[in-house]
């Protein structure tokens with residue numbers, strides 16, 4: 710864990726938070742897979758009720774973020790990303806665990822996610838207790854037009 714890392718949670722549109730998230734977004738996602746969101750997509754989902762964004766910062770520098778959308782007592786992890794130079798130091802896991810805590814505080818009992826079947830993030834999700842639910846063949850289309858399977862995972866987080 711990185712000393713002085715702090716997490717900020719946003720439930721409404723915040724210009725600075727959107728800019729910091731886009732900074733990590735543009736560095737974190739491999740363009741081949743076309744998984745990075747655009748600023749309008751991010752701003753659009755932040756306007757939906759039940760969405761929250763958690764940003765991990767060291768001083769003022771954004772290192773990672775988690776984006777979650779909830780409906781009633783369920784939620785979906787939409788995006789999780791850490792800047793490449795800061796990976797392997799527990800920031801992704803910290804963001805995920807904090808998302809569980811925030812979800813529980815909101816009375817949410819389960820979290821779902823979809824991830825490309827070849828994404829190493831699956832190691833983190835399984836380590837954190839997510840269970841495989843099913844495979845969606847050809848669910849994602851990369852920027853090169855290639856199709857990639859998605860795996861869906863779920864975890865019970867209610868207590």
Ligand SMILES: CC(C)(COP(=O)(O)OP(=O)(O)OC[C@H]1O[C@@H](n2cnc3c(N)ncnc32)[C@H](O)[C@@H]1OP(=O)(O)O)[C@@H](O)C(=O)NCCC(=O)NCCS
Pocket residue numbers: 737738787788789790791792795796797798799800801802803824828829830832833834836
């Ligand atoms: C997935 C991602 C968020 C992980 O962030 P991170 O800060 O490096 O993760 P952590 O350091 O907290 O890793 C925690 C655990 O996850 C696992 N893990 C994370 N990345 C891994 C990788 N590339 N390969 C294998 N295991 C990995 C490890 O088990 C690790 O535990 P350990 O330290 O005991 O070995 C980061 O790699 C990323 O931003 N990827 C690109 C964006 C993306 O594809 N996000 C997921 C879909 S939205």
